[in-house]
Amino acid sequence: MDHDNRDRNAGSGGSPPGKIPGDTWADGLPKGRRWSGIAWSLLFLLVPVLGTATFVIAPYYDHWLPKDVSVHGKSIDGLFYFILVLTGVVFLATELILFWFMWKYDAAASSKPATYIHGSHTLEVVWTIIPAATMLFLAIYQMNTWADVKMRRPRMAPSVEVVARQFEWRLRYPGRDETLGTEDDLFVVNDLHVPIDEDFLVQLKSMDVLHSFFLPNLRVKQDAVPGMKIPVWFKATETGTYDIVCAEVCGWGHYKMKGRVTVESRADFNRWLARIEAEQKATQRGPEEIPVAAAD
Numbered sequence: 001m002d003h004d005n006r007d008r009n010a011g012s013g014g015s016p017p018g019k020i021p022g023d024t025w026a027d028g029l030p031k032g033r034r035w036s037g038i039a040w041s042l043l044f045l046l047v048p049v050l051g052t053a054t055f056v057i058a059p060y061y062d063h064w065l066p067k068d069v070s071v072h073g074k075s076i077d078g079l080f081y082f083i084l085v086l087t088g089v090v091f092l093a094t095e096l097i098l099f100w101f102m103w104k105y106d107a108a109a110s111s112k113p114a115t116y117i118h119g120s121h122t123l124e125v126v127w128t129i130i131p132a133a134t135m136l137f138l139a140i141y142q143m144n145t146w147a148d149v150k151m152r153r154p155r156m157a158p159s160v161e162v163v164a165r166q167f168e169w170r171l172r173y174p175g176r177d178e179t180l181g182t183e184d185d186l187f188v189v190n191d192l193h194v195p196i197d198e199d200f201l202v203q204l205k206s207m208d209v210l211h212s213f214f215l216p217n218l219r220v221k222q223d224a225v226p227g228m229k230i231p232v233w234f235k236a237t238e239t240g241t242y243d244i245v246c247a248e249v250c251g252w253g254h255y256k257m258k259g260r261v262t263v264e265s266r267a268d269f270n271r272w273l274a275r276i277e278a279e280q281k282a283t284q285r286g287p288e289e290i291p292v293a294a295a296d
């Protein structure tokens, strides 16, 4: 290490890099140094290689985006891939340059001391403007998708009210009167049913803490905030049963806060609603059956 410092200091101190007899920059270093330089370069090369390999292999092991079964999912996935390619190219370029510099300018392999410069004003302006322009472009480019998913709400009454609570999803369907908050409302837990090819509007609430209503296959993710009624909408395009998960650590039981969403035809959906209605009626006691408290 002494050798390093001596030569570096010589390089930066204005005096010409003095050559100490029998002790040149490379000769004086122990042999192991060269191998450690190679090892470190290759170790850093592993980052882009393994990073890329992970992304290439992941889809084959089903560790990739879940199947998209929503109308707006296509544009969300498109944005995701676009940003992934953009950042991926920058990531690969910087990692490969890092590797190349470590390899080429390995102290043990080079006889020249480091040159000190004061940087380049032009270069700094360029590498500030390019990312800033890219971010601005992305901000504008994604606006329409954002508006579709979060701003252009379908004009309709809520199809269901979803109330998140530790640690379940309480669902409330408007009954036959199609109005929430009336006597014929239907109550279900963790089992959301949705008719296919129809706009579906959820009124999202939280009973206790912050939760996040996440339907991966429908590309829906929205925080549930106590004290707020938040509209969430989507249109499902494929029948099947998919996950509902909570995407916000909300307490000890967060991991088990999951439900399922069943996308089905309008006829099946109506049949299911009728069944829920019948079950609910069967378990509800009429006013005459409620026992009157015995007088003391």
Ligand SMILES: [Cu+2]
Pocket: 164, 165, 167, 210, 211, 212, 246, 247, 248, 249, 250, 254, 257
């Ligand atoms: Cu939660």
